[in-house]
Amino acid sequence: MEIRLIRNATLVVNYAGKTFLIDPFFADKGAMPPFPNTPNQDKRNPMVSLPVPIKEIIEADAVIVTHLHPDHYDDAAIKDLPKEISIYAQNENDAAAIRQDGFVHAQSLGETITVGDIKITKTGGQHGRGEITKMTGQVSGVVFSHPDEKTLYIAGDTIWCEDVKEALQKHNPEVIVVNGGAAQFLEGGTITMDKEDIEQLHHAASESIIVVSHMETLNHCLLTRRDLREFLSAKDWSGKALVPEDGETIKF
Numbered sequence: 729m730e731i732r733l734i735r736n737a738t739l740v741v742n743y744a745g746k747t748f749l750i751d752p753f754f755a756d757k758g759a760m761p762p763f764p765n766t767p768n769q770d771k772r773n774p775m776v777s778l779p780v781p782i783k784e785i786i787e788a789d790a791v792i793v794t795h796l797h798p799d800h801y802d803d804a805a806i807k808d809l810p811k812e813i814s815i816y817a818q819n820e821n822d823a824a825a826i827r828q829d830g831f832v833h834a835q836s837l838g839e840t841i842t843v844g845d846i847k848i849t850k851t852g853g854q855h856g857r858g859e860i861t862k863m864t865g866q867v868s869g870v871v872f873s874h875p876d877e878k879t880l881y882i883a884g885d886t887i888w889c890e891d892v893k894e895a896l897q898k899h900n901p902e903v904i905v906v907n908g909g910a911a912q913f914l915e916g917g918t919i920t921m922d923k924e925d926i927e928q929l930h931h932a933a934s935e936s937i938i939v940v941s942h943m944e945t946l947n948h949c950l951l952t953r954r955d956l957r958e959f960l961s962a963k964d965w966s967g968k969a970l971v972p973e974d975g976e977t978i979k980f
Contacts, residue, residue, distance in 0.1 A: 729877050729903070732977040734785055735778055736799055736945040737885070737907050744846050744874040749788040750882060754778065754804035765913050766948035773799070774945045779975030782808050790814040790843055794884040795855075795867045796822055799946055806830075816841065818850060818868035837870070847873045851895040853886030860916035871899045878902035878980050885911075885942075887918060888925035896933050903980055904933060907942035908956060908971075909949030922951055923959045930965050938969045939978060 730742040739750040758772040778785075786809055793801045795818055806829045809815075815834040817823040826834035837850045849871045855864035869884035881901035883892055895901075906929065910922035920942055921929070930938060943953055953971050960966040972978055 751800035752805035852891035854889040856919035910951035
């Protein structure tokens with residue numbers, strides 16, 4: 729498999745002969761305001777440009793949208809994605825909203841789907857702790873499995889929580905992509921993984937390789953690549969965690 733981090737949570741995953749686009753977020757640099765009630769209100773989103781042309785990103789067999797927050801599925805993606813492309817959403821409500829945007833082949837992942845010989849299983853997540861989850865709403869991840877590939881778990885926008893533990897125990901993934909960045913509002917704590925979440929994930933899946941995405945793109949993501957790499961440098965498991973740059977491809 730090959731995993732290419734585009735920007736934020738947007739990935740291009742080549743897996744068992746198929747290409748999947750995860751969480752398309754195509755906005756030009758600075759096209760969106762900062763998220764309300766968050767730090768760094770002087771910074772517009774996204775804070776960086778796409779590292780590659782959109783035409784390279786949309787050459788996919790299918791799209792997976794883990795949830796409908798605008799940094800995972802935005803107006804630019806609605807404009808630029810082919811309307812006939814297959815899109816899989818976390819539930820029927822999200823799929824219906826995507827169909828309203830003109831994507832006639834949008835459908836719910838349900839619990840499990842197959843694309844060719846690839847099995848894709850939906851997982852749960854927790855986009856924050858406590859009361860803030862009423863605002864952040866339902867989120868999901870996905871697990872890819874195929875006899876000729878390592879099992880891949882893309883956790884989505886979640887903190888370390890029971891849903892993630894359950895996914896690890898059930899699927900035993902060899903490669904895990906997590907959304908880091910320690911995104912947060914002014915109150916309520918982090919809503920994506922911070923350094924400590926990533927460390928707990930490693931201890932629960934010590935043989936897995938962890939790939940950290942969702943960094944240095946949004947005004948409310950406070951954990952930088954440099955900070956995370958410095959944290960990892962003191963750990964004996966640092967070789968199990970990869971922190972790619974935008975546009976970088978990792979092969980397994």
